[in-house]
Amino acid sequence: DAGITQSPRHKVTETGTPVTLRCHQTENHRYMYWYRQDPGHGLRLIHYSYGVKDTDKGEVSDGYSVSRSKTEDFLLTLESATSSQTSVYFCAISESTTGSYEQYFGPGTRLTVT
Amino acid sequence: AQKVTQAQTEISVVEKEDVTLDCVYETRDTTYYLFWYKQPPSGELVFLIRRNSFDEQNEISGRYSWNFQKSTSSFNFTITASQVVDSAVYFCALTPGSGGSYIPTFGRGTSLIVHP
Numbered sequence A: 001d002a003g004i005t006q007s008p009r010h011k012v013t014e015t016g017t018p019v020t021l022r023c024h025q026t027e028n029h030r031y032m033y034w035y036r037q038d039p040g041h042g043l044r045l046i047h048y049s050y051g052v053k054d055t056d057k058g059e060v061s062d063g064y065s066v067s068r069s070k071t072e073d074f075l076l077t078l079e080s081a082t083s084s085q086t087s088v089y090f091c092a093i094s095e096s097t098t099g100s101y102e103q104y105f106g107p108g109t110r111l112t113v114t
Numbered sequence B: 001a002q003k004v005t006q007a008q009t010e011i012s013v014v015e016k017e018d019v020t021l022d023c024v025y026e027t028r029d030t031t032y033y034l035f036w037y038k039q040p041p042s043g044e045l046v047f048l049i050r051r052n053s054f055d056e057q058n059e060i061s062g063r064y065s066w067n068f069q070k071s072t073s074s075f076n077f078t079i080t081a082s083q084v085v086d087s088a089v090y091f092c093a094l095t096p097g098s099g100g101s102y103i104p105t106f107g108r109g110t111s112l113i114v115h116p
Helices: none
Strands: A004-007 A010-013 A019-025 A031-038 A042-051 A054-057 A064-070 A073-078 A087-094 A109-113 B003-005 B010-014 B019-021 B024-026 B032-039 B046-052 B059-061 B064-069 B074-079 B088-096 B110-115
Touching: A004 A087, A010 A019, A019 A031, A019 A087, A019 A109, A031 A064, A031 A073, A042 A064, A042 A073, A054 A064, A073 A087, B003 B088, B010 B019, B019 B110, B024 B074, B032 B074, B046 B059, B046 B064, B074 B088
Parallel strands: A010 A109, B010 B110
Antiparallel strands: A004 A019, A019 A073, A031 A042, A031 A087, A042 A054, A064 A073, A087 A109, B003 B024, B019 B074, B032 B046, B032 B088, B059 B064, B064 B074, B088 B110
């Protein structure tokens, strides 16, 4: 199994508070991604990173920011959490240099915004 | 832009039945990669298989088989003699092989329920 961890695994927070989710990998993969998964919507890309300090927006980036200061860590921040951001968040990694491209996912973080 | 369609939202079968999950894709890229992922009730997402656009060979792995047909832009997944443990949501995905972003497009998933 790919070494990907997410923390916290569960979090309940109040509307308006900032929240940071962490993704940590031990595979030295170049690409890292944050998705949210909601019923009826499948997986939706929030942000992704193609290297240290290189990030870009996905399809549902509003209200989220990311940072990647080290290859192994990719942080997702909800600047001011809203109830619509209640979701399960998955981090994923992939590597293109080996010609693989498949994604390996972390265990997910269940976030509830009350 | 890419698009992946999994028209079957939910499939319900009885154990030992064969079942095929459909995946149809759209892309303008000549090089691309197709994937299947499994998400069991426990929630983790597991990579199952990758297929390159230049390799149309079908693949079999135990009870699982995948049929890739460029002529119909389909990458279907068949489970033979289904088991209760196959119950999961299955996602099909496509990643472009050029452009540098390697951003996958996922289908919305097919929920497979296998009854004992």
